Amino acid sequence: MTTVTIKDVAAAAGVSVGTASRVLSGNPATSAASRERVAAAVERLDFHPNAQARSLRSARTHTIGLLVSDVRNPFFADLAHSVEQAALAHGYVILLGNANEREDQQDRYLNTLISQRVDGIIVAPQGDGSGAIRSLLNRRIPTIFVDRTVEGINLPSVTTDSGHGIRQAVEHLAGQSHTRIGYIAGPQTISTGRERFTAYTKAVADNFLSQDPSLVYFGDFQAASGSSGVDALLRLDQPPTAILAADSPMAVGAVAMLHRMDVRIGADIALVAFDDIEWFALLNPALSVISHSVENMGRAAVELLLQVIDGGTPESVVLPSELIVRASSSTPNPAGSVSSLRKN
Amino acid sequence: MTTVTIKDVAAAAGVSVGTASRVLSGNPATSAASRERVAAAVERLDFHPNAQARSLRSARTHTIGLLVSDVRNPFFADLAHSVEQAALAHGYVILLGNANEREDQQDRYLNTLISQRVDGIIVAPQGDGSGAIRSLLNRRIPTIFVDRTVEGINLPSVTTDSGHGIRQAVEHLAGQSHTRIGYIAGPQTISTGRERFTAYTKAVADNFLSQDPSLVYFGDFQAASGSSGVDALLRLDQPPTAILAADSPMAVGAVAMLHRMDVRIGADIALVAFDDIEWFALLNPALSVISHSVENMGRAAVELLLQVIDGGTPESVVLPSELIVRASSSTPNPAGSVSSLRKN
DNA sequence: CGGTTCCATGGAATCGGTTCCATGAATGTT
DNA sequence: AACATTCATGGAACCGATTCCATGGAACCG
Structure with a gap:
């Protein structure tokens, strides 16, 4: 590890380290001559200033x-x-x-x-x-x-103001006669987890939908808990006909589990995810999402x-945040369509 | 930005900076007494050693x-x-x-x-x-x-030895009577782009499949070029019945374009991607991939x-690398199935 | 032409740690 | 008891930059 320091540069350029430093940091108090000579020396020696030394003195690390x-x-x-x-x-x-x-x-x-x-x-x-x-x-x-x-x-x-998007999503689902909307929540120790859950709760109440607490599964924002969430929700005596997942990894887990259970998204059950991920639109059916930039x-x-x-x-x-409706939340005949699948 | 230095720690602990430094860096030449006092001072002052100063002297940044x-x-x-x-x-x-x-x-x-x-x-x-x-x-x-x-x-x-996986993929497709396998290549300025392309070329030759150079589209490892690749390949007079994409973003682009063109993956055309991405298995049909850890x-x-x-x-x-066969590369009736779609 | 101002410059102090070296106390050896 | 050895310690040099300060030459001005 050969080390080139500003001293070497100064020596090669025939100036003092002070001048070399000034040239390097763009200090205007330098002559064209020394600017040129220092630049040449830097080039010739392939000098890379030591960021440690620099920021130790200047208290800025960039x-x-x-x-x-x-x-x-x-x-x-x-x-x-x-x-x-x-x-x-x-x-x-x-x-x-x-x-x-x-x-x-x-x-x-x-x-x-x-x-x-x-x-x-x-x-x-x-x-x-x-x-x-x-x-x-x-x-x-x-x-x-x-x-x-x-x-x-x-x-x-x-x-992100998740409230708006979630309200839109719930209203959108309610508009398709879903009354039992399952919610795979994020951890309540995280602000987004709390905020989105609150928004869901309020939207469900405002739209006179079922407020059955067993429709809410508390996950941890990671994929596995999305799978467990789907599993738990579909085991209910009265399972939801639509599910809203509070973030994208949990939505991925949810999709995986629905596939495994042979529940057809967009037909047997509606699904909406928070967070828009490029390839959510590529799923078949494409996933409805609450998007934010x-x-x-x-x-x-x-x-x-x-x-x-x-x-x-x-x-x-x-x-x-904004709801983007795609095929996954367009359930043709929501009511009761999943209950027959529960036995699997 | 209050700054606590090792001097403050040393003073608070009633030792010299040398001793404080030794304690902090775990040097054995320290007494239990000073170890204790320094530790207490660090705790009390919430001291965080300056990594710049440390590595400036020790030439290690960790x-x-x-x-x-x-x-x-x-x-x-x-x-x-x-x-x-x-x-x-x-x-x-x-x-x-x-x-x-x-x-x-x-x-x-x-x-x-x-x-x-x-x-x-x-x-x-x-x-x-x-x-x-x-x-x-x-x-x-x-x-x-x-x-x-x-x-x-x-x-x-x-x-990764991409050769093995690609050979497997080509053989797998050949085994399903595909003779014209399209390839969306990575840039030839990148080693993986070259290596995978070479492996494809060799595998195609070894399996007596079409070596028509127009079956190869050169992309740049990013999604958009996967879309253009599909577009170009399906416009051919004799389009491929199977496509192999050299990385996952290009595969994403390919999937998106196939959707847009209403070409059914796994039915109208077979698709295999290099790189296994968690959700590739969630696509419908699930995507066959060449996976590496x-x-x-x-x-x-x-x-x-x-x-x-x-x-x-x-x-x-x-x-x-290893081929993982899923539904996207199980074309029921490969030959000629896409040509009818070209007019769209 | 003498004095002030300006400005590029060299040299030295400085940032906050680590590490070397000398010191002195404690321990061990004969 | 005299001497060697060990070992924790304080003090100082050092890492490689920046920045302050003093200096001397050029430019400017009356």
Whole structure:
């Protein structure tokens, strides 16, 4: 590992390290002559400034931490991509952490990000804010929440108004004479899990549909729990004729289980998923979804964070959600169609 | 941004910074008494060591760079996840870069990773090795290739033997009397694109199938080109009765276009994709795939890299690929079934 | 032409850790 | 009891950049 330092560059260019540094950082107090000679030396030696040394002194790393809940969830993969592109456009690099929907891994990453002295952190948080998130607040590290928030912690955030989309979905299903709408909920320890569940509950009540609590299955936002949810709901004495899944991995699990049970989506049962994933439209029948723009979310998150880094206190952003109706929620004859399948 | 340094810790614990540092880095030359006092001070002050300062002196960052071609490609998202988990188990943090299948973004990230002085780099490379990859070699930065390689650059790698799976797929299709197998190839500038294309060509020849060059469409490993590929192939005077897509995003694009054209997969045309993605099995009909273990690939990559970091020169690893037959490639009556659809 | 201003420059301090070295106390050896 | 050895410790040098400060030459001005 040959190491070229700014000293080597200065020597090669015949200037002092101070001058070399000024040229490198674009300080205007440099002559054209030395700019030229330093540039040539950098080129010749293939010099890459040591980011550690640089940020040790300047207290800026030009790095932002992004902590997502689960990279394999396409929603977060897309989010990572859009955050990364937006950050890149502003000269920042992202350090990506993956909490795997676990609070201990989140804390571990947060501590790493703090140690790395990232300029700011964008986090889709887990838990109740008792762990490493406290350290962020205490140290006043620029932080914003994305997708989710933590109750009692007042940080700028970019979230989705899931209420609107869920209301639309429930009304849409009610409009097709579904009265028993099953709901595969996210964990109630996560803000989106709570918010979407509340919206479902309210929409069901407002539309005079069944409020039978056994129509709700509490999952964990991961695929396996979507499968268990379908299994549990279809075992009920009076199973739902439509199911709404609170995120896309659980929807995937639901689809898999429905296939396994030979229940025809869009015919025997209606299915709607929260989150629009590219290939949901490719399923046969195509899946109806509640969509929100991950592109906008990523961009807004970076912009908010940069404002906080610059000392501002920006307003939180709430993005809209919208129902997209496809074939999976167009049940020809909803009532009672599934009950005959229960015996399988 | 309150900053707690090791000096504060040392003062609070009543020891010198040297001793505090030794305690923190687990140096055995410390007394139980000072270990205890330092630990207490760290806890009380919520001290997080500055990784910059630490690695500036010790020349170790405990960070490895992972540069993938496209985070939104589920294959690479899964790879990122498995690399991350494997790295975490060894006390390393990953810095994730996303090249977006573009060489300029790759070079930009490589330079950043070099500046960040990561201990090593795992890269799924783009291009011909003329760009920033040269800098890696010159500086002898521990680097390994994953998934792909670069011709003429001799670095340890973890790749898939795509040949076996592709041969199986072609034989499987030939066994169902397909004689014209369309191929949506990856770019020939990428090793996997070349290798898979070569394997297809050879398998087609070995099985005495049509070697009509117009059966091959060259895409770019991204979804849109899968759609164009299907469009082009089905416009032929003699369209293929089966299509093999060289990666999963192109397969997604292919599926989307086939839907749009109302061509029934598994009936009008057979389809096989390289890469197994969780939900490919959920499509109706389920998609036949050539599968390889991304889990093993990630783990092997981290292990290889750690060996290089420790000064070793490990052997490259080649993982197997395997055909998984599902309904999409079980065409009941292949011959000529698509030609009637061409007029649409 | 003398004095002020401007500005590029070199040198040194600095960031926050790690690590080397000298020291002195404690322990062990004969 | 004298001496060698071990070992925790404090202090200082060091990693590679940035940034402050003093300096000296050029430009400008009356």
